[in-house]
Every structure is written in C-alpha cells, then in structure tokens.
Amino acid sequence: MFDLGWTELMVIGVVALIVVGPKDLPGMFRTVGQFVGKAKGMARDFSRAMNDAADEAGVSDVQKTIKAATRPLNTAMDEVKKSTDSFTKQTMESGKPKLDPARQEKADKIAQKSAEVATARKAEEAKAAEAAAKPAPKPAAKPAAAKKPAAKPAAAKKPAAKAAKAPAKPAAKPAKKPTSTAATKAASKTTAKAKDKA
Known part of the structure; x- marks a missing residue:
C-alpha cells in the first residue's frame, strides 16, 4: 500500500x-493497525458501492x-489469421x-574453395601465433648483464677510501635496466677510470 520494505519498517519502528x-x-x-484496518474497510465499501451503482445504471x-x-x-x-498461417506454412515447407x-x-x-581458403588462413594464423609465442622468453639477456659486475673487481683493488666512492656510482646504474648503449658507455668509463688510476 505505502510501498515500504522491511528495512524502512524497521527504521520507522x-x-x-x-x-x-x-x-x-x-x-x-495497536491504534495504527486499527486505523489502517478501518481505512481498508472503507476502501472496500466504496469500491463495492461503485460497482453496485454501475450495475444499477446498466453499465x-x-x-x-x-x-x-x-x-x-x-x-x-481469426479466419484471417488461419488463412495467413496456412499460407506461411506452405511457403516455409517449400523451402529454397x-x-x-x-x-x-x-x-x-x-563453397569448397572458400572452405579450403578458410582452413589455410586458420593454419597460417596458428603458425603465426606459435611463432609469436616462441620469442617471448628473453631471460637469456639478463646473464649478460650479470657479467658486467665481474669487470668491476679490477677497480676494487683501489685503496679503501677511493673504493668506497667508486662503487657508489656504478651501484646506482645496475639498479636500472641497462640498455645496450648505456651498458657499453658505463663499461668503457669504468675501464678508462681503472686504467687512469692504475
């Protein structure tokens, strides 16, 4: 009647x-319930009276x-529908x-050629997908990056004060992902410094 759910009724309560x-x-x-009951009864009586009045008026x-x-x-x-149904059934049964x-x-x-072309295309797509999946594993490049720190022990023969300063710079660079050009520049700098100090 008032379109209230259980949660709304609980909040009201x-x-x-x-x-x-x-x-x-x-x-x-109790008094609210009695009032609602009386209102529903009055609504029922009103609708019944209206129906009775309509019956008396001849509606x-x-x-x-x-x-x-x-x-x-x-x-x-109905006859028109029957005739159209029979016509549609006849046309559906006749087919193409x-x-x-x-x-x-x-x-x-x-149809046969198009099926052959479709199967050939699907086979090519499958081969391309397999070829694309194979080059994906490239963890082999990381061991090459691991070889570069091996060149640094030559620079580690410096005195303790200089050795503390030198590893600070190269330590920051390996943390980043070195590209091939940056790695070669860093390697050439470290070897040049090692030659100058030695």
Whole structure:
C-alpha cells in the first residue's frame, strides 16, 4: 500500500521506539493497525458501492453488448489469421528454390574453395601465433648483464677510501635496466677510470 520494505519498517519502528518510548509503543501500534484496518474497510465499501451503482445504471449490460458486437470482428480476424498461417506454412515447407545442376555444381565448387581458403588462413594464423609465442622468453639477456659486475673487481683493488666512492656510482646504474648503449658507455668509463688510476 505505502510501498515500504522491511528495512524502512524497521527504521520507522526504531524511531517510534525512541520518540514514543517502550511503554506506550504497543498501544500506539495497536491504534495504527486499527486505523489502517478501518481505512481498508472503507476502501472496500466504496469500491463495492461503485460497482453496485454501475450495475444499477446498466453499465454491465452495455459492456455485454459491446463484447457481443466485437465477437464477429474477432471471429473474422481469426479466419484471417488461419488463412495467413496456412499460407506461411506452405511457403516455409517449400523451402529454397532448387538450382540448375550446372549452377548447383558451381555453387558447390565455390563453397569448397572458400572452405579450403578458410582452413589455410586458420593454419597460417596458428603458425603465426606459435611463432609469436616462441620469442617471448628473453631471460637469456639478463646473464649478460650479470657479467658486467665481474669487470668491476679490477677497480676494487683501489685503496679503501677511493673504493668506497667508486662503487657508489656504478651501484646506482645496475639498479636500472641497462640498455645496450648505456651498458657499453658505463663499461668503457669504468675501464678508462681503472686504467687512469692504475
């Protein structure tokens, strides 16, 4: 009637409990229930009175005559539907018109060629997918990067004070992913510094 769900009713009940109090709440709900019952009864009486008035005025008789007048139209429509149904059934059963044998042979050849082309294309796509999947594992490049720190022990023979300063720079560079040009530049710099200091 009011389109309230259980959650809304619970919220209303909690608010009523807070506002009215636990002593007077059952009495209040009882009076609200009685009021709602009286309102529903009045609505039922009103609709019953309106139906009785319509019956006395002859509205039901008018409705019956209108229905009786429209029945022939409905029966005529039923006949039209039956005839269209039979026509559609006949056309559906007949199916597609058959081709001449020569044309049918050409159509079969075309269908066969298109099937062959489709299977060849799918095979090529599968080969391309396999080829694309194979080069994906490239962890072999990382061991080459691991070889570069092996060149640094030559620079580690420096005195302790200089050795503490030198590893700070190269230590920052290996943390990044070195590209091939950056790696060669860094290697040439470290070897040049090692030669100068030695």
